Amino acid sequence: MFYDNHGRKINYVRLAVTDRCNLRCFYCMPESGIKYMNREDLLTFEEMERMLRVFAEQGINKVRITGGEPFVRRGIMEFLESIATLPGIDHINITTNGTTTGQYIDRLQAIGIRAVNLSLDSLDKDRFFEITRRNEFDNVMETFHQLLDTDINVKINMVVMEGRNIEDIYPMVLLTRDHNVSVRFIEEMPFNGTEGQGNTTFWPMKKILDHVKAEFPEVEKLPDPPSSTSRNYKIKGFKGDFGIIAAYTRTFCGTCNRIRVTPQGTLKTCLYEGGGTSLRDIIRSGASDHQLTDHLQKILSNRFKDGFEAENDRKNNPVSESMATIGG
Numbered sequence: 001m002f003y004d005n006h007g008r009k010i011n012y013v014r015l016a017v018t019d020r021c022n023l024r025c026f027y028c029m030p031e032s033g034i035k036y037m038n039r040e041d042l043l044t045f046e047e048m049e050r051m052l053r054v055f056a057e058q059g060i061n062k063v064r065i066t067g068g069e070p071f072v073r074r075g076i077m078e079f080l081e082s083i084a085t086l087p088g089i090d091h092i093n094i095t096t097n098g099t100t101t102g103q104y105i106d107r108l109q110a111i112g113i114r115a116v117n118l119s120l121d122s123l124d125k126d127r128f129f130e131i132t133r134r135n136e137f138d139n140v141m142e143t144f145h146q147l148l149d150t151d152i153n154v155k156i157n158m159v160v161m162e163g164r165n166i167e168d169i170y171p172m173v174l175l176t177r178d179h180n181v182s183v184r185f186i187e188e189m190p191f192n193g194t195e196g197q198g199n200t201t202f203w204p205m206k207k208i209l210d211h212v213k214a215e216f217p218e219v220e221k222l223p224d225p226p227s228s229t230s231r232n233y234k235i236k237g238f239k240g241d242f243g244i245i246a247a248y249t250r251t252f253c254g255t256c257n258r259i260r261v262t263p264q265g266t267l268k269t270c271l272y273e274g275g276g277t278s279l280r281d282i283i284r285s286g287a288s289d290h291q292l293t294d295h296l297q298k299i300l301s302n303r304f305k306d307g308f309e310a311e312n313d314r315k316n317n318p319v320s321e322s323m324a325t326i327g328g
Contacts, residue, residue: 001059004303012062012258018073024133043265045079056088084111098143115153162201176240187248227257253306273310
């Protein structure tokens with residue numbers, strides 16, 4: 001088992017398979033996009049599979065595939081089908097923008113994908129376009145309804161943004177009335193790939209919850225699973241539920257059980273840390289599985305206590321990466 005220096009068991013990895021995305025959500029990257037990594041700088045699928053096998057041997061049993069947008073990388077389904085057979089990997093979940101995902105839903109269900117998180121920041125077509133800068137709303141909603149017809153656990157991730165989509169909070173909650181879906185309201189984070197970012201008007205968790213309660217007084221608190229990033233709730237009589245992720249105020253850091261690997265193979269033990277360790281370079285240097293495991297344990301033995309400590313360590317180098325390069 002992997003444990004960090006704070007006694008937390010690490011059993012969850014978020015693996016970004018690409019930095020490319022076919023949307024241009026303003027809070028994630030500039031309108032002009034970002035300079036994409038050279039193909040040879042990315043981890044190959046073979047390297048990713050080996051890394052996950054080593055992780056699984058040390059007790060990491062949950063994998064979330066992210067990007068960028070994972071389904072824009074060629075060969076993604078074959079990769080998912082391959083890692084679904086790895087011993088020890090019990091949960092493979094996917095975060096996607098849903099624009100091209102619909103064509104793969106049958107195959108995802110066949111290999112046992114447990115959950116799909118659909119990034120959807122508005123249920124209004126015009127606001128969706130303003131946020132994403134792309135006209136893909138109909139495709140995303142078609143994917144959503146296709147997913148509801150499966151036994152895949154469906155979650156919607158909505159980043160809450162002042163002046164952009166506050167009007168969508170109530171319609172999102174209403175989705176849970178008739179559908180067995182989980183909506184996750186996420187505090188906006190300052191990772192859009194530009195300098196001078198800030199969240200002076202961001203909505204913290206309490207403000208989001210108070211806003212929901214103003215319209216839906218019969219909010220019931222649900223138990224939060226161990227290491228949950230969200231505080232979870234339900235409206236009495238509704239089929240689904242909703243949660244709030246304190247991504248910016250970071251109230252969940254104390255129970256963090258996850259690490260993340262960027263598309264180029266950089267291991268980050270915290271979203272807010274600078275730098276990281278290149279697993280790609282370690283793998284390509286010819287390291288054995290045992291040596292790779294030793295590297296991982298040494299990294300975890302010097303982990304930041306929480307996101308605030310990690311951010312403070314950056315000193316005069318504030319967070320300014322795109323989430324597409326960090327791994328959403």
